Amino acid sequence: MTTTTQPGTRAGLAVELTDLTRVYGSNRALDGLTLHLEPGELVCLLGPSGCGKTTALRILAGLDEATSGTVEVGGKDLTHTPANKRDMGMVFQAYSLFPHMTVLDNVAFGLKLRGVDKAQRSTKAGDMLDLVGLGVHKQKFASQLSGGQQQRVALARALAIEPSVLLLDEPLSALDAKVRVQLRDEIRRVQLDVGTTTLFVTHDQEEALAVADRVAVMNAGNIEQIGTPEELYTQPSSAFVANFVGLTNRVPGELRGGAVLVHGATLPLLGAAQPDGQVTALIRPENIEFAPDGLAATVVASSFLGNVRRTQVRLADDSVLSVQHDVSEHPQTGDGVFLRFKSHAISASPTPAIPSS
Ligand SMILES: Nc1ncnc2c1ncn2[C@@H]1O[C@H](COP(=O)(O)OP(=O)(O)O)[C@@H](O)[C@H]1O
Ligand SMILES: [Mg+2]
Secondary structure, three states, X not given: OOOOOOOOOOOOOOEEEEEEEXXXXXXXXXXXXXXXXXXXXXXXXXXXXXXXXXXHHHHHHOOOOOOEEEEEEOOEEOOOOOHHHOOEEEEOOOXXXXXXXXXXXXXXXXXXXXXXXXXXXXXXXXXXXXXXXXXXXXXXXXXXXXXXXXXXXXHHHHHHOOOOEEEEEOOOOOOOHHHHHHHHHHHHHHHHHHOOEEEEEEOOHHHHHHHOOEEEEEEOXXXXXXXXXXXXXXXXXXXXXXXXXXXXXXXXXXXXXXXXXXXXXXXXXOOOOOOOXXXXXXXXXXXEEXXXXXXXXXXXXXXXXXXXXEEEEEEOOOOEEEEEEOOOOOOOOOOEEEEEEXXXXXXXXXXXXOOOO
């Protein structure tokens, strides 16, 4: 890999958001949000539309001011520092390039504003374009590039100024699915290469789990849980997080002494102890399997997902469950099957059930 950013030599800076509140009229967009990013870490803010992700990012960038709370970067209090003095690179959902400028000039633009001379900024911009794999297109106009290429230019432009923090607000959501996956991997590679502390906002759980060192799941202006992708997936601290991070089945059951009784099976419940009673248990499709006997069900539909297959089955009580299984099993619509719950329930909330997402 060729880069002149000297990978690893620019250690990122720590970011500290403390007790941020942002009130719009009667609406609390942020409600005491506290978030720490380690130097060089990539943290995803993941949550549904309207939960306050963009507001948090804009406050970190200095584009909006918190009603209360503080912003620190590298140990310096920036709470009242204007955006143009904060040294942050940003990429938004819309590419926002200058269409009639060359790709190179687009990337060099921030350096020009900072008074870097022409030769130096061309070299730097060229290096950044090599870093995102677009070196050969530098003399094209931005408008001649595809959406995915334009977003790589936007990334190169954000990184050209060697920002202390990189901020990405749903940078992939305007792109089609295949480009989205390619580009998210590319962003992660580049981010690891340059070592810039990065806050990546998305509402797409798969994207967050794929790129982040840690994911912060947001709900109504606050962080509900923060952890590594593995921690969030296997040990969600609430039904909201479990639902948001990965597909789950909702199964009525009864909680007794830390285990859930569902359809005749007793499953240990992960997480903190809860009072006994009627619950809705959350069970991952990969924790249910077909068996020679057990819970009777009828196959509704089955889809091939490449490395696994996911099959919907209907139980006698008319509820539908998702089962994830090996591609060597080929259930057909209408087949009678038996199910076994393999391991545990990841979460349970007292009935009435959690609202549907
Ligand atoms: N400038 C604004 N004026 C009034 N309300 C706003 C403004 N910006 C955001 N909000 C509100 O704050 C909440 C959080 O918005 P936002 O941070 O954009 O959410 P997200 O990025 O997670 O979709 C929403 O209820 C939104 O309507
Ligand atoms: Mg947003």
